[in-house]
Amino acid sequence: MSERVAFRTCPLCEATCGLEIRLVDEAVEVIRGDRENPFSKGFVCPKGSVLGRLHNDPDRVRTPLIRRNGTHVEATWEEAFAEIHHRLGEIKNQHGSQALSLYIGNPNAHSFQNNLAIRPLAKALGSPNIFSASTLDQMPKHVSAGHMFGSPSTIPVPDIDRTDLLVILGANPYESNGSLATAPDWPGRLEALRERGGRVVVVDPRRTKTAENADQHIPIVPGTDAALLMAIINVLFDESLVDLGRLDGHVAGVDEIAAGALAFSPEAVASSTGIDTDTVRGLARDIALAERAAVYGRIGTHTVEFGTVASWAVDVIAALTGNLDEPGGMMFPHGLHQPVKKRVRGFTTGRWRSRVRDLPEVLGELPVSTMIDEMTEPGDGRIRALITVGGNPVLTSPDSESLNEALDSLEFTVSVDPYLNETTRHADVLLPPPSALEKSHYDIAFTTLSVRNYAMWSAPVYARPDDHPSEFEILVMLTAILSGAPADSEPNVLAEATLAGQVGSAVAQPGSPVEGRDPAEILEALAVHPEVPERFLDLMIRTAARGDGFGANPEGWTLERLQRHEHGVDLGPLEPRIPDVLATPTGKVELAPEPIISDLARLSTELGEARREGLVLVGRRELRSNNSWLHNIEVLVKGRNRCTLRLHPDDARQLSLTDGSMATVASSVGEVTVEVELNDEMMAGVVSLPYGWGHGQTGSRLNVASKRPGVNTNVLTDRTRIDPLSGNAVLNGIPVEVVPA
Numbered sequence: 001m002s003e004r005v006a007f008r009t010c011p012l013c014e015a016t017c018g019l020e021i022r023l024v025d026e027a028v029e030v031i032r033g034d035r036e037n038p039f040s041k042g043f044v045c046p047k048g049s050v051l052g053r054l055h056n057d058p059d060r061v062r063t064p065l066i067r068r069n070g071t072h073v074e075a076t077w078e079e080a081f082a083e084i085h086h087r088l089g090e091i092k093n094q095h096g097s098q099a100l101s102l103y104i105g106n107p108n109a110h111s112f113q114n115n116l117a118i119r120p121l122a123k124a125l126g127s128p129n130i131f132s133a134s135t136l137d138q139m140p141k142h143v144s145a146g147h148m149f150g151s152p153s154t155i156p157v158p159d160i161d162r163t164d165l166l167v168i169l170g171a172n173p174y175e176s177n178g179s180l181a182t183a184p185d186w187p188g189r190l191e192a193l194r195e196r197g198g199r200v201v202v203v204d205p206r207r208t209k210t211a212e213n214a215d216q217h218i219p220i221v222p223g224t225d226a227a228l229l230m231a232i233i234n235v236l237f238d239e240s241l242v243d244l245g246r247l248d249g250h251v252a253g254v255d256e257i258a259a260g261a262l263a264f265s266p267e268a269v270a271s272s273t274g275i276d277t278d279t280v281r282g283l284a285r286d287i288a289l290a291e292r293a294a295v296y297g298r299i300g301t302h303t304v305e306f307g308t309v310a311s312w313a314v315d316v317i318a319a320l321t322g323n324l325d326e327p328g329g330m331m332f333p334h335g336l337h338q339p340v341k342k343r344v345r346g347f348t349t350g351r352w353r354s355r356v357r358d359l360p361e362v363l364g365e366l367p368v369s370t371m372i373d374e375m376t377e378p379g380d381g382r383i384r385a386l387i388t389v390g391g392n393p394v395l396t397s398p399d400s401e402s403l404n405e406a407l408d409s410l411e412f413t414v415s416v417d418p419y420l421n422e423t424t425r426h427a428d429v430l431l432p433p434p435s436a437l438e439k440s441h442y443d444i445a446f447t448t449l450s451v452r453n454y455a456m457w458s459a460p461v462y463a464r465p466d467d468h469p470s471e472f473e474i475l476v477m478l479t480a481i482l483s484g485a486p487a488d489s490e491p492n493v494l495a496e497a498t499l500a501g502q503v504g505s506a507v508a509q510p511g512s513p514v515e516g517r518d519p520a521e522i523l524e525a526l527a528v529h530p531e532v533p534e535r536f537l538d539l540m541i542r543t544a545a546r547g548d549g550f551g552a553n554p555e556g557w558t559l560e561r562l563q564r565h566e567h568g569v570d571l572g573p574l575e576p577r578i579p580d581v582l583a584t585p586t587g588k589v590e591l592a593p594e595p596i597i598s599d600l601a602r603l604s605t606e607l608g609e610a611r612r613e614g615l616v617l618v619g620r621r622e623l624r625s626n627n628s629w630l631h632n633i634e635v636l637v638k639g640r641n642r643c644t645l646r647l648h649p650d651d652a653r654q655l656s657l658t659d660g661s662m663a664t665v666a667s668s669v670g671e672v673t674v675e676v677e678l679n680d681e682m683m684a685g686v687v688s689l690p691y692g693w694g695h696g697q698t699g700s701r702l703n704v705a706s707k708r709p710g711v712n713t714n715v716l717t718d719r720t721r722i723d724p725l726s727g728n729a730v731l732n733g734i735p736v737e738v739v740p741a
């Protein structure tokens with residue numbers, strides 16, 4: 001009997017917990033939280049311990065599949081790439097590259113191999129039709145950050161370990177473990193905050209577990225956080241509570257905000273938000289007068305019609321109360337692979353527009369909410385082929401029934417995905433990546449969103465099977481094919497050429513730690529890493545702020561040095577980074593970007609309109625789900641039915657619904673029939689459905705999930721409703737009618 005222990009970061013959610021994996025005879029015996037991990041300190045949730053079950057899931061696809069006469073049959077990698085080469089080539093020749101499209105799903109953010117390979121793939125597509133889960137999620141934050149700080153990835157996070165007051169809007173970290181604020185064990189950290197005398201306030205239409213454990217819960221009418229936040233800003237000016245602190249001299253636009261906030265007195269927003277004026281004034285004073293305060297908004301504030309305004313307003317409140325870039329406030333993390341100074345590029349959106357609905361490009365993408373239109377509206381430039389990488393838009397994007405039909409109408413679909421699910425069942429070619437246990441890991445995205453500076457590289461727990469390409473290689477091959485290379489190209493040769501190009505620009509870059517160095521010498525140093533993605537990562541780390549500069553700073557970091565820390569390394573609490581972190585042309589924080597200030601007029605018009613009658617629907621996440629894709633793991637789905645319509649008992653009485661009965665929920669675009677669950681945690685007038693369910697579709701291969709299919713809430717969400725500044729889908733606050741089924 002052989003035993004060993006491996007350590008790795010959990011790739012499932014943004015908390016990035018360290019795992020301890022015990023193997024007996026190479027089989028996973030148990031997965032626990034790694035107590036020696038300096039960031040997660042042994043914390044793990046029920047999802048983290050299923051990586052072995054995911055690896056062994058008989059439904060996980062291990063060889064490429066090609067669809068022949070309607071059924072998926074196994075193929076070799078050579079056959080799969082040849083098929084893709086042939087079919088994509090044909091479509092491109094006949095209809096041009098605009099006929100090609102790409103959907104990039106959430107797991108890409110959790111893989112450094114994909115982080116490195118996905119943008120080149122999008123570029124090689126040569127099409128405006130790039131979509132990603134970002135416009136179902138955090139795009140408003142990128143847009144507000146781009147305008148305010150000069151870069152869409154410069155995002156302040158709440159310094160939850162040092163704050164005295166944390167205001168959480170539209171997030172439920174007790175179940176989600178946090179987002180755009182990476183911190184293993186959010187619940188424990190919130191409890192520690194309160195134990196040291198701090199306060200937690202939760203603004204949410206539902207008394208969630210996070211609200212239950214907070215000092216104050218403020219129920220809010222869905223979709224109206226932007227108005228509430230503007231009213232807080234209004235009070236800050238009205239009661240002379242504005243104090244920029246250290247940032248005085250680093251910010252522009254304070255007067256424009258004061259003017260913009262005039263229309264949003266607590267009285268003006270009370271009827272639309274459902275929050276009384278005393279509560280708003282009290283909250284504004286609490287934030288201004290707390291020694292250190294952080295205001296943090298997430299999904300409930302982003303996936304709504306004023307997502308960008310709300311996203312901007314939280315950071316404005318931080319700045320106006322002296323809490324931006326200050327310990328205990330909203331701070332900018334500094335990942336091990338990040339440079340000292342951001343390059344000034346200027347942030348703009350709308351460099352091109354979508355063909356059918358004329359929606360602006362944002363970050364090189366178009367809104368997922370218009371993907372269906374681009375697939376179905378006849379004319380030049382209609383999408384005829386789709387590549388999906390780690391995404392399941394049939395369950396996760398609005399107006400799902402229509403998307404299901406639209407996918408059927410495409411000429412060719414490729415999916416890079418380990419499962420045949422609701423989306424990938426449409427694939428003509430399915431390319432399965434290796435399992436998480438067969439991959440190395442480093443968090444490029446989440447170490448830049450982390451509440452402490454932290455880094456970890458993990459080795460693969462298992463070597464991948466000999467003939468199985470890495471996900472990096474799969475994506476590089478697709479890129480090569482789209483760039484016109486033959487179907488039997490060697491992905492590593494292509495990737496090495498790209499690496500050489502990057503080394504070339506690093507040595508040519510004025511001010512870079514390797515400026516003027518011999519590229520061959522640097523490439524040789526990187527070659528200690530057998531896998532090409534590690535060479536890219538090492539280049540990033542060594543040329544970053546804390547890097548060794550390939551000898552220029554011998555005390556500095558290299559990937560090799562990081563690899564010696566198998567539990568990860570703590571790089572200390574967040575530190576103030578303004579002005580270095582700013583990349584705006586003026587070098588200041590732009591508090592009043594013109595596009596956002598202009599959108600305030602739309603917000604005040606909305607306030608003037610009568611309060612919506614009837615019920616509105618919001619979403620719900622649960623600890624044992626992860627978006628749409630962990631329902632095939634028995635231990636995560638057993639027990640009572642979780643896919644229920646939750647509503648307040650008073651609403652239920654009026655609708656003649658009882659606990660456990662069935663109801664039909666209808667919106668402007670679709671309807672579902674679902675079990676009812678009465679719960680007074682719901683605000684009256686608001687109903688909630690979890691998302692990510694709706695399994696059991698023909699052609700999928702999810703034997704466990706299809707036994708408890710649940711219903712797909714995105715059958716009800718309407719693709720015509722978006723936040724215009726970011727293109728983000730409106731997934732919360734959906735008007736619905738509910739009747740007994």
Ligand SMILES: Nc1nc2c(c(=O)[nH]1)N[C@H]1C(S)=C(S)[C@@H](COP(=O)(O)OP(=O)(O)OC[C@H]3O[C@@H](n4cnc5c(=O)[nH]c(N)nc54)[C@H](O)[C@@H]3O)O[C@H]1N2
Binds near residue numbers: 137169177300
């Ligand atoms: N267990 C689990 N963890 C996850 C995920 C998962 O699916 N399951 N998904 C991961 C992903 S991709 C993400 S992005 C994060 C998201 O993490 P969170 O942002 O914490 O997301 P939710 O748990 O959906 O919480 C959103 C809250 O917003 C509330 N809400 C709805 N509408 C409004 C509104 O208009 N205003 C306000 N103030 N509140 C509103 C809802 O009632 C809900 O409690 O979670 C990540 N972690």
Ligand SMILES: Nc1nc2c(c(=O)[nH]1)N[C@H]1C(S)=C(S)[C@@H](COP(=O)(O)OP(=O)(O)OC[C@H]3O[C@@H](n4cnc5c(=O)[nH]c(N)nc54)[C@H](O)[C@@H]3O)O[C@H]1N2
Binds near residue numbers: 391619714
């Ligand atoms: N109504 C409603 N809709 C929502 C939300 C909501 O709160 N309410 N939340 C939105 C949010 S925050 C998000 S992030 C999106 C998520 O939207 P998507 O990204 O479309 O959905 P996921 O369920 O994350 O899809 C993950 C897919 O990746 C596959 N996968 C897993 N691991 C890997 C891997 O290593 N490599 C590859 N290539 N594939 C892998 C899985 O099999 C699955 O098919 O959904 C959004 N949709």
Ligand code: SF4
Binds near residue numbers: 012
């Ligand atoms: S909280 Fe997130 S990162 Fe931590 S174990 Fe659970 S799924 Fe993994």
Ligand SMILES: [Mo]
Binds near residue numbers: 106137
């Ligand atoms: Mo997300």
